[in-house]
Amino acid sequence: QVQLVESGGGVVQPGRSLRLSCAASGFTFSSYGMYWVRQAPGKGLEWVAIISYDGTNKYYADSVKGRFTISRDNSKNTLYLQMNSLRVEDTAFYYCAKDPGEGNYYHYMDVWGKGTTVTVSS
Amino acid sequence: SYVLTQSPSVSMAPGQTARITCGGNNIGSKSVHWYQQKPGQAPVLVVYDDSDRPSGIPERFSGSNSGNTATLTISRVEAGDEADYYCQVWDGSGVFGTGTKVTVL
Numbered sequence: 125q126v127q128l129v130e131s132g133g134g135v136v137q138p139g140r141s142l143r144l145s146c147a148a149s150g151f152t153f154s155s156y157g158m159y160w161v162r163q164a165p166g167k168g169l170e171w172v173a174i175i176s177y178d179g180t181n182k183y184y185a186d187s188v189k190g191r192f193t194i195s196r197d198n199s200k201n202t203l204y205l206q207m208n209s210l211r212v213e214d215t216a217f218y219y220c221a222k223d224p225g226e227g228n229y230y231h232y233m234d235v236w237g238k239g240t241t242v243t244v245s246s
Numbered sequence: 247s248y249v250l251t252q253s254p255s256v257s258m259a260p261g262q263t264a265r266i267t268c269g270g271n272n273i274g275s276k277s278v279h280w281y282q283q284k285p286g287q288a289p290v291l292v293v294y295d296d297s298d299r300p301s302g303i304p305e306r307f308s309g310s311n312s313g314n315t316a317t318l319t320i321s322r323v324e325a326g327d328e329a330d331y332y333c334q335v336w337d338g339s340g341v342f343g344t345g346t347k348v349t350v351l
Contacts (some may be wrong), residue, residue, distance in 0.1 A: 139336075155253075159340070161289075161340070161342075167334050168330075168332060168342060168343075169281070169283075169289065169334075169342040169345070169347040170342065170346055171334075171339060171340025171341065171342060174340065183339060185339060185340075186247075186339075219288055219289070224294075229276070229336075230294075231336035231340070232277075232279040232290060232291065232294050232334060232336075233279075233281075233289070233334075234291050234294070234300065236288040236289055236290070237288065238288050239288055
């Protein structure tokens with residue numbers, strides 16, 4: 125079955141870096157756009173970034189632009205989120221999610237991972 | 247940036263109908279998607295493209311979208327429907343609504 129498993133979360137000091145990974149299985153990973161979405165404690169969902177199926181197109185929320193980088197390795201069926209210059213307000217549960225459009229964007233998320241938690245604190 | 251506004255909470259007894267609204271400027275011109283998130287769990291897609299249901303989602307879940315308001319309707323509400331519900335659109339970037347907590351009394 126289609127599965128997404130995030131890893132790499134943890135506790136980090138402000139200003140430091142962290143890289144999240146999302147291992148995909150059960151579908152042709154290289155054919156689908158992917159997302160990162162986060163949720164601060166007790167808050168709603170916030171879209172973070174999207175990457176095209178081939179990795180050539182990437183878009184970011186203004187809140188993370190210039191600090192976060194989304195990437196993918198289709199040979200490893202893995203999505204990444206490199207987070208630099210972390211701030212306290214980046215503390216959240218981070219989910220990876222799949223776009224249902226094969227070779228294209230439908231701009232919604234049909235499959236979600238269970239998430240990984242990132243805490244930014246001194 | 248585009249803003250989606252949802253009422254914070256709705257409550258109803260089992261068997262009643264829940265209507266969750268999502269307000270946005272001319273939202274009727276966009277495709278609206280809805281997610282259900284139960285406590286401690288990841289979101290689940292329940293309606294996409296205004297009114298389509300993914301496989302496995304009960305027919306009790308339906309959606310509509312017109313003008314400045316999109317609506318998710320849950321008919322014959324059950325205890326298991328208790329969750330937070332979020333609308334979402336794409337406006338050059340992903341936009342989620344503020345979320346609505348559905349409580350089944």
